[in-house]
Amino acid sequence: xxxxxxxxxxxxxxxxxxxxxxxxxxxxxxxxxxxxxxxxxxxxxxxxxxxxxxxxxxxxxxxxxxxxxxxxxxxxxxxxxxxxxxxxxxxxxxxxxxxxxxxxxxxxxxxxxxxxxxxxxxxxxxxxxxxxxxxxxxxxxxxxxxxxxxxxxxxxxxxxxxxxxxxxxxxxxxxxxxxxxxxxxxxxxxxxxxxxxxxxxxxxxxxxxxxxxxxxxxxxxxxxxxxxxxxxxxxxxxxxxxxxxxxxxxxxxxxxxxxxxxxxxxxxxxxxxxxxxxxxxxxxxxxxxxxxxxxxxxxxxxxxxxxxxxxxxxxxxxxxxxxxxxxxxxxxxxxxxxxxxxxxxxxxxxxxxxxxxxxxxxxxxxxxxxxxxx
Amino acid sequence: xxxxxxxxxxxxxxxxxxxxxxxxxxxxxxxxxxxxxxxxxxxxxxxxxxxxxxxxxxxxxxxxxxxxxxxxxxxxxxxxxxxxxxxxxxxxxxxxxxxxxxxxxxxxxxxxxxxxxxxxxxxxxxxxxxxxxxxxxxxxxxxxxxxxxxxxxxxxxxxxxxxxxxxxxxxx
Ligand SMILES: [Zn+2]
Ligand SMILES: [Zn+2]
Numbered sequence: 001x002x003x004x005x006x007x008x009x010x011x012x013x014x015x016x017x018x019x020x021x022x023x024x025x026x027x028x029x030x031x032x033x034x035x036x037x038x039x040x041x042x043x044x045x046x047x048x049x050x051x052x053x054x055x056x057x058x059x060x061x062x063x064x065x066x067x068x069x070x071x072x073x074x075x076x077x078x079x080x081x082x083x084x085x086x087x088x089x090x091x092x093x094x095x096x097x098x099x100x101x102x103x104x105x106x107x108x109x110x111x112x113x114x115x116x117x118x119x120x121x122x123x124x125x126x127x128x129x130x131x132x133x134x135x136x137x138x139x140x141x142x143x144x145x146x147x148x149x150x151x152x153x154x155x156x157x158x159x160x161x162x163x164x165x166x167x168x169x170x171x172x173x174x175x176x177x178x179x180x181x182x183x184x185x186x187x188x189x190x191x192x193x194x195x196x197x198x199x200x201x202x203x204x205x206x207x208x209x210x211x212x213x214x215x216x217x218x219x220x221x222x223x224x225x226x227x228x229x230x231x232x233x234x235x236x237x238x239x240x241x242x243x244x245x246x247x248x249x250x251x252x253x254x255x256x257x258x259x260x261x262x263x264x265x266x267x268x269x270x271x272x273x274x275x276x277x278x279x280x281x282x283x284x285x286x287x288x289x290x291x292x293x294x295x296x297x298x299x300x301x302x303x304x305x306x307x308x309x310x311x312x313x314x315x316x317x318x319x320x321x322x323x324x325x326x327x328x329x330x331x332x333x334x335x336x337x338x339x340x341x342x343x344x345x346x347x348x349x350x351x352x353x354x355x356x357x358x359x360x361x362x363x364x365x366x367x368x369x370x371x372x373x374x
Numbered sequence: 375x376x377x378x379x380x381x382x383x384x385x386x387x388x389x390x391x392x393x394x395x396x397x398x399x400x401x402x403x404x405x406x407x408x409x410x411x412x413x414x415x416x417x418x419x420x421x422x423x424x425x426x427x428x429x430x431x432x433x434x435x436x437x438x439x440x441x442x443x444x445x446x447x448x449x450x451x452x453x454x455x456x457x458x459x460x461x462x463x464x465x466x467x468x469x470x471x472x473x474x475x476x477x478x479x480x481x482x483x484x485x486x487x488x489x490x491x492x493x494x495x496x497x498x499x500x501x502x503x504x505x506x507x508x509x510x511x512x513x514x515x516x517x518x519x520x521x522x523x524x525x526x527x528x529x530x531x532x533x534x535x536x537x538x539x540x541x542x543x544x545x546x
Binding site: 035037038039040041043044142145146149150154155156157158159160161162163164165166167168170171172174202226227228229230231232 | 448449451460461462463464465468469475478479482483484485486487488489490491492493494
């Protein structure tokens with residue numbers, strides 16, 4: 001079995017966008033919720049019952065071929081910092097990290113498939129792929145789910161589908177989502193319109209908003225809300241189509257920004273570069289917002305292409321639990337801000353200042369997708 | 375903006391757009407720290423991808439003893455519990471509270487009946503279980519009526535079904 005230190009040392013390819021176009025859509029994620037028949041759901045089960053579920057499911061999941069050489073730990077055997085690192089790596093949920101005895105996390109060695117036992121449901125499985133690729137993430141998890149279903153009996157109702165603790169997950173138990181980086185839509189003030197349009201189709205959009213409408217790091221998540229009454233294929237198709245449209249809007253906005261106001265873009269990216277190169281103390285909020293602009297700059301050709309990958313790695317490394325585990329001790333907020341700045345400075349050392357003069361205007365693509373936005 | 379918990383100036387904003395409506399939670403640094411969020415941005419970033427936090431709040435164990443009202447025969451979860459926490463106790467609760475389920479899911483989903491994946495072998499397994507219960511009942515009756523010939527036949531049939539179930543439960 002994989003050790004925690006190995007898990008930490010090797011970030012998954014999907015986390016760093018290796019091998020995919022992830023300039024706008026960073027990751028695609030599929031989650032399935034499942035429960036065992038005849039046992040109360042985790043929130044209502046007695047301790048012995050939760051333990052019993054764990055003892056039935058854990059060896060079953062660990063025994064599946066794809067889990068060979070994977071990571072498997074009960075949550076009470078992990079420290080709180082280790083658990084938080086896993087939250088920051090998107091391998092377990094924050095809710096799951098709050099659990100101890102009777103819960104476990106099992107992660108496939110490439111970290112593409114991760115399973116939480118006794119989270120809100122007995123079984124929460126996820127598959128993550130870099131870029132916009134919901135269908136292959138679903139295929140992977142669907143096959144995994146079939147293997148599990150051969151070994152255990154799921155709580156299933158012909159009318160209501162897979163039965164879940166919360167009725168919001170009934171039916172398919174499927175939550176599909178993508179994480180998007182939308183700096184140009186934010187800068188050009190179109191983000192509100194786009195997100196409203198997405199919301200109207202019945203999809204959920206989440207962002208981490210500070211003052212005003214700028215989301216932290218210009219990152220947004222789009223996911224399905226409805227899980228019952230439509231097939232998995234229908235849910236995925238709609239979501240994938242809408243996400244592709246939003247990504248296209250972002251691409252168009254990036255091109256338009258460069259065309260209409262290149263000075264402004266250069267100024268923003270240049271300032272972000274300056275701050276990150278020379279800051280000595282930096283909060284994660286400020287760091288994320290500047291890294292977002294470096295990431296944009298990388299995509300627009302201000303920096304070498306690899307800088308997008310570097311930003312994604314930094315996005316992960318500068319999170320609080322990652323900083324603490326790297327330093328081997330608990331850190332106060334001020335200490336963290338200092339270490340964070342140091343890490344960013346050292347990574348940016350090899351990154352040359354934005355090459356403004358070689359930026360070429362790209363021809364705009366007029367084939368604008370229809371999200372009902374004027 | 376003021377903290378949702380204590381009214382002091384808020385520093386932590388978590389916003390989501392659900393069904394075209396904006397839902398916001400704002401907290402001051404103290405309250406954020408109190409809820410276990412030492413560095414809210416780190417958590418928020420993770421929540422963004424994992425859909426935790428804002429979506430479900432903290433899902434801790436439901437306090438026992440159960441509340442009042444009609445109860446699920448399998449797990450003892452009551453109608454009051456359902457109204458209070460909007461979650462279910464076990465799979466059988468959905469059968470026990472089927473009428474309430476209909477009301478609850480109206481407007482929550484695109485439809486009211488499942489048209490997605492069905493677990494392989496599950497229907498078959500279920501039918502075998504029903505058949506098994508049926509046979510067991512007939513066996514009891516045959517034994518009571520001292521009809522040993524029929525009982526022996528029934529026992530054979532039960533054994534066969536049990537064996538085939540055991541085989542299909544162990545993955546090859
Ligand atoms: Zn407060
Ligand atoms: Zn029940």
